[in-house]
Amino acid sequence: MAVAVILAAGPALGWGHRGHAVIDRTAVESLPADGPVFLRSYLGLIEDSSTLPDDWRDEATPFSKMEEDPNHGWFQEQFAFMHPIPRSRFEFILALDKEQKRLAAAHSPEAERTNVRWTGTLPYALVEVYGHLVNGFRTYRDRQAHHQDTAHIETACAMYVAWMGHYVGDGAQPLHVTIHHDGWQGPNPKDYTRDHTIHGRMESAFVDAIGLSDQDLLSKVPALNPIDGDVFDAVLAYLSTSGASVEKVYQIDKRGAWNEPNDPEARALIYQRTAAGAGMLRDLVYRAWRESALARVPHVPAATDPKNPAYNPETGSAPADRSPALAR
Template sequence: MHTLRPALFATLITSLVAPSAHAWDYEGHRIVNTAALAALPADFPAFVREPAAAERIAFLAGEPDRWRNMTDLPLKHCASPDHYFDYEQIASAGLDVKTMPDLRYVFMSQFAAGRAAHLAEFQVIDPLKNADHTAEWPGFAPWVITESYAKLKSGFSYLKVYQEIGTPAEIANAQANIIYIMGVMGHFVGDCSQPLHLSNHHNGWVGENPNGYTTWSGFHAWIDGGFANKSGIKVDDLLPRVTPVKPMVMVANPGGRDPMFAAVVDYITAQHAFVEPLYQLEKSGALKAEEATTSTVGKKFIEDRLLTGSQELAAIWFTAWKEAGPDEYLRTQLEKRRDAATPPPAAPPTP
């Protein structure tokens, strides 16, 4: 956990107020989604592995970043904070990552109150750099992943019923929805495998810096894509290291929080632990451009992050399928439709 002294915040407005633009570049996000497909056990529904579906899931890995290229403030306001989670801000607001609410708007109200009560712990927001009003928030990556998981579960729930009693068009539509949700949510799980998306230190080290870590504002972009491109990281090199996932254990946890939310927070906490090692690696020189093609240390670190994201994503997908019971409301509606369409038995001829 990194704590920033309030006095230092005044000098950090630029780097802190403007959250990092992207996590992995499109190529990195494609790697996460593609490797996640390879990590799905053989009994996962096969339609997602058909070439067109697999390509669509890979393409959709970039979708939430395409939204960010638009200038529409309502979309920026709503969607941009889903890409990151500045872990340290939770403690700054007097909250605890281990107990923060799993319901997004409940968390938002608690965070807003905590932020207001500990305002000195937060940087002053420059309105000129905050037209979309996102600087007030720490980011919502754990929530968007948990909500996407529930949407995916819903998709499998209705697919299971359509496969029993629906039309071919309904089955195809349900499968298309599942592919869309899988692809888009993969972006956010991938974001969280990039440690710089989980920290105040997202665009170079900020605040106290006794270890002399880089304050280079381009560090984030370099890790997102520059280094990966330079060092030639490719999905084909990662696939041999992919292992089939198991479903996650979905039991009520002590705080009563949604089990998937708790699991996602555990994942994010584990990835946040790589923030400082990443800066140490940079300091050692292992992430410099001239090292990218000759040293395997930095390359392996980045590959490990991408692989971790893939394995987590596959486990979430697999769990959604396993946990999805048939949509009983839909089944009732479809049974009524079937019965209404069935002509009643012909009346016996009148004598």
């Protein structure tokens, strides 16, 4: 049963500019030699653009905000009823809507936040931009093969990396994958804080206080994982791993350690989570690069063709296929 969530404000923004920029820089610096190393020439652009998706959530641009807000969270307790997770953003939203109507009919207070905004769509946003990056890399390869200028498509690919990197970075932050994102919700036997400022204390104030940099992370980034399997599955597993550290964030806070830049346990968690984010971003960029070298194989029948056996008339499409296998 999902815990009823009572919050005064929307979730805080992820990591702050320093954290996102460091994750992105470390990821690009960690790319293997046979990856898209041209991205290193665009590190300034990637760092500067690393928090653009947060800007898209501005109240002054309400359509942009409505579309973008859910992309920054994945509050896993809210959809514990859903197995498996649909391979379609729209099927996920429809499943939430059906559950919301069921809860509302039962007069459950949980109905109020069983919706796309208060559940989140982070993995969908991430894999959607991943697809943009694969196509960008394909265009880059094609232009190279035809001896055409690649400067503009290189810039576009760098922007895709920054865009996708934001969601990867948010996913590395444990408070972006739980209903406890802005203070502990529901039963609280361990007396964790319900103060919404815990989010910013951890991911922005503490990160700034320790002066987090790529030099802190380069030796801590996990070994390259080429992601030879399905990308969506890999992203879901990554988010679940991040969620395992939620209580650790609150335990550290209970000691007041997010206000102590020299606290070793607090530093260790920040290093571990940001290094995990940098490693995942590097792995996804490398996987996209390798996938872009594969020949395009048309889907017959097409995903939007009602003759497709997986076609869903509620969404007008079949869900996404599993990622293509990569040559070893």
